[in-house]
Amino acid sequence: MPQLSNHPPRLRRVICLDIETYGALPTNPPQHHFVPERSAHLDGVPAYRQILTCAITPCWCDGDLTTLEPAPTMVLDLTQPTGLTLLSKWLRWCDTLLGMNLLFDLHYLAYRSPLLNITRYRPLLVDLSIINYLHSEIRPERSLKSLGPILGTHVYRDTLSTGTINTYEELRAYNAQDTHNTVLAIAALARLIRRDFPNTDKLSSSCLSFYSDAIYSCLAMTLAGVPFSWSALRTLRRTLEERRQQLLSTTPIPLEGAGLQKGRQEFLARLLEEAPSILDDELLVYTSAKRQISFNALNRTIFRTHLSPSSPLLPLLDAIDEHAHIRKILSSYLIPMMEGRQERKDRSSVLVLPPSTTPYPLNRDVRTSHPTWFITPSPFKDSSLEGGTLQGRITCKRGSHQTDPPEIQRCRCSRYRDGVLLSMDLSQIELRVAALLSGEETLLRAFQENLDLHTNRARDIWGDDVLISRYPNLADLPPTQWKTNPSFNRRERQVGKRVSFADLFRSGARTMRSSVYNDIGELFPLSFFADIVRNRPRHRPTLHAWQERLLHQAATQHYLVLPVTGQSRYFFQGEKHLDSEIVNFPVQTTASNTLLRIQAYTQRHLPPHCLIYLNVFDALYIDCPSPDSAEYARLVLAQALEWVATSDYWAILQEHVGRTVPLKADFTIKANADDAQ
Missing domain, CATH: 1.20.1060 (Taq DNA Polymerase; Chain T, domain 4)
Known part of the structure; x- marks a missing residue:
């Protein structure tokens, strides 16, 4: 698998693609659902009628995005076999595919025909919404119509600017304008990025490859769907x-x-x-x-x-x-x-039967949910953060399965009759990121020597003498074994765990007090946590100094930019919880990026019917047809972890900062028979 590289990209065979679906014409059934599985099962529109047209704009390009120029555009009729054949040839030919909200288009195309599944060809994917985000994540203009005037690249004709289309000819013209204008907007934004962020990794090969792989990963998850026992x-x-x-x-x-x-x-x-x-x-x-x-x-x-x-x-x-x-x-x-949602007129279940295109027997009790994935905040709606997070983590909506409570999680089961669900959780990934980026010696030593970080934080807070006098048997144990004492593990170590994470985000005394009460049901004096806050520079000196540098940088230039991926975020005085948001951004985003790189490797090396169906920031979930395939998938995940740590994203970060922190993961396998319900 190609590794991330900071060398400038060399783009050669570039096309821009955009589809129009059945809801665009008033003579067709109204489109209530914007995921092809639900379009088929709930809107009643079969796959061969879902996509009406597909515009293709080839591009002249002198090697990078700033030099893009649109060539003449063609519009293919995807209700006809010739349109499918021509499109599959274009997809096979190109090495770079541009678009706006590509995930939507590629999902419908893959559902339409295996020949149109972009994962067969794997060109570099460049999405205008991502390029727009890389230049400014706070820009309210996100649609093609609104971006054109502010970039000075394009304006839609009056008859099409309202989005009201009455005839097939108008639809073709509108579709053609979309791809042509997308090329112009990407080139203009790329030039702005080069001007405004000249010494960053934005637009580097590593940045573009990272986001391209993220689109592929989200496409695979939305095609797979989250499986539930009905x-x-x-x-x-x-x-x-x-x-x-x-x-x-x-x-x-x-x-x-x-x-x-x-x-x-x-x-x-x-x-x-x-x-x-x-x-x-x-x-x-x-x-x-x-x-x-x-x-x-x-x-x-x-x-x-x-x-x-x-x-x-x-x-x-x-x-x-x-x-x-x-x-x-x-x-x-x-x-x-x-x-379905109460506010929708067409209330119906968002769960659908999984497709039977597999050699493995299916569990007929299973229904799958196909959420919409967001790689950046609100990729295509103006002036509203519809999805994604400002912290740079991917999210899913409709349904929001990353936040499923335990009762809902226990209803998940394999779509395969003899299948199992495999999960991988990155161990303490946010603490490991903070150790790597800050160089905090107490964190580095804990991970490099396999110490118990939360026990050590409890020792900082209370002191060994107090803890041993409270639990005398601790005197006969090394600190790594103190958690075997149930009372210490339930109280002081749990406080140490909460404080360890509070250190990362500079949580205040009031926040820690309420969090600890929720954890263990004990209300400590506010002064107890005020002392912890006051002593942070002494207990975590390098972490505190690094956070101070981040705060100074955000205060002076009003934004932070991350290495390798080029992700950035603006910060302005008066924002709620500003300090916490500033120090949180590089930690949570880097943690999420690490899992996305593991997911990208795993996706390309899994057997065909082992399906990654969910990414929950620090955990991946895979539906496997059998216990044997789950064991193979576990080995692939372990290889992915090693690859990211030694050759890809994590290795690049380690070289960038000049220190090492090991990565670790935990694996769980759940058979359908293990379901509680």
């Missing part, structure tokens, strides 16, 4: 609905519907009567509008700490918390998956 989802929904009704009928205060607000105010009055000290709690949250005590989850946690263990209000708080949790799972996850 019967497990139905059972979970029935169980939760029954429990919800039970809580509504047995709890003496309203939990929803009429009387909810009045009931909450009466409950708060009883709380304050029993525990007036609640009003003095520094963590108490008030509503912004009326400055009333909020009834959110954090405040409910605070209420508990001020009530006596025998208080009759504690069971009510338990019921309120359980009801809120059940409603969240039902309204945010189960019902949208099984019935």
Whole structure:
């Protein structure tokens, strides 16, 4: 597999592609879904009718994006066999494929025909939305129509600028303009990047290859879909609905519907009567509008700490918390998956039957969810962050499976009758990134010598004498084994773990206090965490100094740029949690990049029917047809980890900073028989 390189790219056979789908013409069925699997199953439009036209603009190019010029454009009719044949020849010929929101186009093309699956040819993929992001992630203009005027490259004709198309001829003209204008916009933005960021890796081969591989990885995941057991989802929904009704009928205060607000105010009055000290709690949250005590989850946690263990209000708080949790799972996850969003007129399940194009027997109980993946924030909508994160991590929406709660995760199962689900979690990747980038000696030594980082952080906080006096058996154990003491592991080491991550993002005392309470149910004095914040420069001196340099750089030039990938982010005074966001950006983005590079290698070396279906920032999930194939996939993941660490992204970063940090991963295999539901 090609490795990332900082050499300038050499582009030769370049084309730009754009498709128009069935919803573009008023004579066709309306397009409610923008994923081909749902277009087929829910809109009722078969694959051969989903794509109407495909425009191809060949490009003159003198080796890099700044020199692109569009040649005459052709528009192919993809409802006809000749159009498919011509397009497959263009895809085979090109070494660079340009587009706008390429993931959408390539997904529909791959679903249309195996001949149009771009992974057969693997040209370099360059997306205008990514080039736009690389120049400015805060630019509100994201669509082709709005980018043209600000770049001075193009303006759509009046009859097409509104997006209202009535005839097939207008559709062809609109389609042709899109590819022509995409070429002009990419070239203009590339020249702006070269002017505004002259000494960065933006537009380098490493940057373009990284994003090209990210598009391929997201395409593979959206084609695979996240597999769920339909019967497990139905059972979970029935169980939760029954429990919800039970809580509504047995709890003496309203939990929803009429009387909810009045009931909450009466409950708060009883709380304050029993525990007036609640009003003095520094963590108490008030509503912004009326400055009333909020009834959110954090405040409910605070209420508990001020009530006596025998208080009759504690069971009510338990019921309120359980009801809120059940409603969240039902309204945010189960019902949208099984019935569709309430605000949509065409409410229907987003889950579809997986295709039967496999030699392995399928599990007929399985339905797959095909989310929309975002590689950058809001790739094609103007003035709204529809997807992606400013921290540079890929995200999926409709459904948001990266945040599935455990109850939903347990409903996932292999689409194969004898299949298993394989997962790989990068171990402490954000802490390893911080060690690598900052050079913090305590972190470097912990990873290089396989020490227990969280135990050592607890030792910093309390001191060995205090800990050994509290747990005498620790005196006979090396610190790497202290976590075998259940009480120490549950309390002090858990605090050390929370503080270790708080160090990375410069969390304040109040944030740490509430987080630790959620972790272990103990409310430490605020002064305890204030001491931790005050002592950070002493306990993490090099990390603190590195963070100070980041803060200074962001304050003076208002942005940070990462090496190798060229990702950047602007920062301005007045932003919420500004310091934390600044020091967070290089850590979380680099961690996510590391997993994406592992995914790129794995995707190209897996057996055909082992499907990567989900990336959750520091973990990958693969659906395998059999236990043997899962073991093979695990070996491929291990090879990918080694390749990234010794030859690719992580190795380049290590050379860049002049130090080494080992990578480590944990693997889990789950058979369908292991499902809890």
